């Protein structure tokens with residue numbers, strides 16, 4: 001997918017402009033510029049501590065930024081606004097955490113239907129039905145009445161994806177969704193993500209799963225020390241990474 | 256000796272149970288239980304509000320509440336009772352019944368203690384739950400109501416019961432402002448008998464002991480059950496979940 005500047009605004013899902021952020025004196029994000037086009041799957045990769053989580057969390061403003069702007073469907077998410085307005089924007093951006101963060105006091109189906117009911121005002125029976133459909137889609141229809149503590153990590157993460165999808169977001173963000181999983185459970189989560197991508201969901205994923213990146217991503221952002229050093233389609237990125245640090249990163253991964 | 260106990264109980268059980276009622280105000284054990292139950296029932300919501308105020312990013316709310324909690328926890332309950340006893344009638348200009356004064360004092364005192372438990376319960380959930388709630392579009396209050404507090408309060412049930420136990424013990428201090436409770440009734444009995452303080456106050460102690468011990472027993476078994484439930488079969492806990500809520504780290 002091409003992403004030239006001349007493309008109409010409507011094609012942009014997320015546009016990150018001159019974003020800087022530091023923790024105290026320590027700069028975590030240094031002048032980030034990037035964009036995600038509608039329907040595009042972007043994989044963010046880079047060494048640990050490079051600022052991937054921080055960057056993806058600024059997109060739905062779980063983290064504040066020091067300067068710059070991030071627009072989501074044309075609206076600046078970091079502009080001063082009422083919290084109700086921000087909540088509304090956030091509810092349209094799905095977020096999947098490394099540590100699942102399911103609500104342990106609620107059953108699986110309630111985890112998925114809580115926010116449509118309480119945030120969007122969907123009637124409870126409609127939300128439940130929808131939740132069951134989503135659970136079926138991630139292969140967990142039989143776990144609807146279980147509690148998160150009774151599920152494996154892979155199952156929990158699939159519930160977390162269903163929970164995010166229940167808000168019908170046009171964009172999904174993933175922060176290392178498989179990093180906390182036992183190796184044998186990585187596949188089941190990735191295949192859910194693959195099917196989402198195949199349906200045309202706009203996705204921004206931090207992941208170390210290079211197989212997923214190669215097969216599914218439209219573009220890779222390589223980030224190191226708070227800077228995006230390279231953005232390229234996966235074939236190009238994996239075959240000839242241009243930046244020396246990207247080359248070293250890929251070499252390290254292969255070992 | 257045993258005979259003494261039996262006669263005292265036989266002669267005065269009604270006074271010990273309900274005080275002068277129906278010829279006078281309700282008192283005795285009944286009043287002790289009512290006072291304790293009301294105190295805890297009111298201290299519970301008050302403690303939640305206090306905890307939320309202490310976690311607030313709004314200083315105008317956080318600072319006075321923090322001060323109130325520190326002062327309340329740093330002062331003997333008896334001081335607090337005497338303060339309320341003299342200050343409340345001054346403020347309201349009315350003749351406030353001692354029962355009400357004791358109730359207000361207990362609510363503030365236990366509210367302050369419980370608020371620390373609530374606060375710890377909220378903080379120990381970690382930042383992840385709040386992040387997940389916010390990412391789904393819940394506001395701060397909605398996240399608290401549907402996601403954070405139900406978990407924090409459930410974990411708090413044992414502390415609630417032990418607070419209830421200490422509230423029952425604390426009601427005895429109402430004696431100094433003439434709250435007609437069980438202790439007050441026992442001292443009335445003692446004043447009538449004059450010669451058997453040991454027997455009278457031993458009965459009093461035994462009643463309190465049974466009451467508090469059985470509640471402690473309940474608290475312990477509830478605590479075990481909650482610990483079992485929380486452990487869960489395969490509840491993978493990640494280190495990320497253990498990082499305290501941001502609002503707290505800022506404060507500490």
Ligand SMILES: Nc1ncnc2c1ncn2[C@@H]1O[C@H](COP(=O)(O)OP(=O)(O)O)[C@@H](O)[C@H]1O
Pocket residue numbers: 023028046047048049050051052053054055
């Ligand atoms: N709350 C914080 N306070 C201070 N430093 C932080 C905080 N969160 C992250 N950092 C630092 O910011 C850098 C980027 O972190 P992060 O975005 O989590 O990296 P990644 O997800 O790429 O591993 C790291 O050096 C980390 O130590």
Ligand SMILES: [Mg+2]
Pocket residue numbers: 052053054176
């Ligand atoms: Mg990270």
